[in-house]
Amino acid sequence: MKKVYNFLFLLMIPVLLTGQERLVKQGNEAYNTYSFKPAQDIYQWVLDKGYVSAEVLQKLGDTHYFNAEYAQAAEVYTRLFEEFPEATDPAYTFRYAQALKSAGDYEGAEQAMALFYSSTGRDDLSNGSLETDYMEEIQANSGRYTLQNFPYNTSYLEFAPSFYGDEGLLFSSDRDTGNLARYRHSWNSRDFMDLYKVSRDSTGDLPVEKLREVNTRWHESTSVLSADGQTLYFTRNNNKNGHVVTDEAGFVRLKIYRAQKIDSVWSEIEELPFNSDAYSVAHPALSPDGKTLFFASDMPGTYGFSDIFSISVNGDGSFGTPENLGPEVNTEARETFPFIDTEGFLYFASDGLPGIGGLDLFAVPLERLGENPKVLNLGTPVNSSMDDFTYIIDGESRKGYFSSNREGGQGGDDIYAFIENERLNFECVHEITGTVRDKVTQEILPGATVRVIDESNTEITSVLTDLEGKYSLTLNCNEGNFIRASRQGYLPSEVFLAPSEGTPKVVDLYLDPESLSAGFGSDLAKLLQLSTIYFDFDKYDIRPDAEVELQKVIAALEKYPSLKIKANSHTDSRGPDAYNLWLSQKRAEATVAYMISKGISADRLLAEGFGETQLLNDCDDGVRCPAEDHQKNRRSEFIIYE
CATH class of the missing domain: 1.25.40.10 (Tetratricopeptide repeat domain)
Known part of the structure; x- marks a missing residue:
């Protein structure tokens, strides 16, 4: 009997497995x-x-x-x-x-x-990782909000609040007909969602109204109203002629639609031209000036499951080309539900940036994108271990709303009202690097002190240059700062960095010596990194390009009153030797005369011509050379003699 039982049991296994x-x-x-x-x-x-x-x-x-x-x-x-x-x-x-x-x-x-x-x-x-100290940072940003009751939550879904004029609020819900709903979404076995409008300051005693001109039998959710109240953008399921449209995998994608208010009625509803049947475009948000539309999408070029994009809105209502906000905001995970406040801060939800759990809410200044800005987690109580999303805030009152499926709510998703009691500190930190050099000789200056001085002349920090004359420090780019370098035997030098310059910067500093220590016979032009002063063939007048360099020599003479120099002038090899000696002397005298005419005392200047005796190349007598090689020999030099 036992064998028969075992045999029957073995026969039943494939039948059971086949059924499963x-x-x-x-x-x-x-x-x-x-x-x-x-x-x-x-x-x-x-x-x-x-x-x-x-x-x-x-x-x-x-x-x-x-x-x-x-x-x-x-x-x-x-x-x-x-x-x-x-x-x-x-x-x-x-x-x-x-x-x-x-x-x-x-x-x-x-x-x-x-x-x-x-x-x-x-x-x-880096961007989308969990860091060991990320909870400390979240904790530092926490406790800034007071949560308040939203009187229109039900046992159904309520989410996606958006401002609707000065006093109104739109939100999305599946509350309409409950179990009697004719159309039901099989993703979560709940009704399709519609847009509803309420008074922002109501305590729940006013009726909730459907936005009937916009709603259909399919999903309508996340919306944004233009500043003039005449254009409404919202999200809807992809559909055509009353039937949903699926992609190749059978998924119904999301699209953004636009409605115009005509005679107080929403009409002329159209889908935006950059939508697609192959991917979702959803959750619109507008910049304060209405010239840029932000949205979430998984279109080609997305870093992860969904990214935040922007697109320009032209004056005629047409659109530019979608642009991904880049890896400063987007990760390999989900970034979605953008909102732009009146001060230009981007708020969005992400589960790829370090957070508490599910979707967390984050913020970043839009103007600093491209400068590697710090994206900040909004902290608790706005964020929780569940999904927190669709954050909006009024820039003046600092009152706002967000959605969450956290425990303690009435339905799957609920809307929460809040007051922001303390602003998020968007500290703008950027790195400054550079080298400190001798302005005259261009030599590096190890051991120079580089200080950060704020606009009230208070020293913030200081560092010393290393053996290569280099330094590195960080600044708060929310404030203006002076970068000041000093070293014994040199005059201090500084540059000013204005606020909101958050990109890494290279700031090289050059210090003037208190006295010129170059030795007797040094070429001042080389010390000052001057271009060579040239003359035209068979002429000794000062050319315009030579005047530019002579002004630098004059500046050095004015800066160092004890400095005395001799102008040594030369010719090329063409012409008789005696004539070239005379011509070079005239060039030296013309050079000195020019500097005297600009206020330099004659007793600090000497002039000497050397003719063709000090050629810089092989273009000697009888050697055929290009004109540019001869030009190199028709020059003046400035030799320090005291």
Whole structure:
């Protein structure tokens, strides 16, 4: 009997597995059409029945992750990594890290993120990494907000607040018909969302109104109103003629639409020309002047899962070319839901920058993009271990709103009102490097002191130049600063750096000696790095280009009153020797006469002509040379004799 039982049991195994495999196939069909909730139920059932595979764990984890059920996702991904480590590609490593972070396992999240960056070919963990001290920085930015109740939250989804005129507020919700909804989104088994408008200062006693001209049977969400109140941008599912449009994978993409207010009614609704059926373009935001539209997209050129882009809005309503905001903002993960305040600060949500968990809210000054600015986490209580996103703020009142699916809310996503009690400190730090040199000889000056002096003449910091005359320091570029160099035996020299110059800069400083220490017979032109003073053939008048260099010699004579020089002048080899000697003397005298005419005392100047006796090349008598080689010999030099 036992043998018969075992035989029957063995016969039942393939039948059972076949049934479970059929269910997994059904789950995959639901998953591939982004029906995550039905797929989740199927995967969990077969897992509970003992059927385990990497595919089931991967997709079950994803159904939780993409519905922001991070604790459940972390549990499933942990099992995936433990039982099928060979099946964990970078996408799952990233999701695993985010799920662990949301669950409060920061050490595990940091290890998973390190593995993610390593597997994607990045050795440094700069922009999108978890750093050992990132929680200290987040803590420093925390405690600046007072959260307030938003009276229009329900047990459904409410998110994506946006300012609607001076007193109004738009938001997105799936509250409309509850379980009687005719159209339901299979991603999370919830109703499709519409845009609603309320009074900003209402305590909940005023009715919530639909934005009926804009809403359809599909999703409408994230919106932004132009400053004049006449143009509304919003996000909607890709659809045509009342039917949704899918991409090659069967996914319904998002698009940005634009509506115009005509006779107090939203009409002329059109999709923007840079939308695509192949990728999503969503979550619009406008610059204060309305000339730039910001949005999130996974279009070609995206660094990660989604990036923030900008595009110019032309005066005729047309658009420029989308531009990625670059790696200072975007990471290999998700950057989304941009908002620009009236002061030009970009607020956005990211799960690739160091945060507390899920999507965190960040800010950066737009004007400093390209200068390697510090992107700051807004800290708690705005950020939590769950998803926090769609942040907006009024620049004058410092009141605003954001959305979150954190614990303690009424629905899956809720809107939270806040007051910002303390501004975020966007410290602008940039590196200054340079070399300190002798202005006359160009020699490097080791041991020179380089000081940072603020605009109230207070010394901020100082450093000494190294053996190569180099220095390096950092500045707060929110303020104007003087960079001042000094050294014994030299006059101090300084330059001024205006505020908001956040790019790394090279500032070389040149110090004038208190006295010229060049020895007898030194060529002053070489010490001052002057261009050679030349003369035309068979002439001794001072050319315009020579005047420029002579002014530098005059400046040195004025700076050092005890300095005396002799002008040595020369000719080329053409012409009789005696004539060339006379011509060179006339050139020397013309040079001295010019300096005397500019105020230099005659007793500090001598003149001597050397004819063709000191040629600089082989263009001697009887040698055929190009005109430019002869020119090199028709010159004046300035020799220090006292």
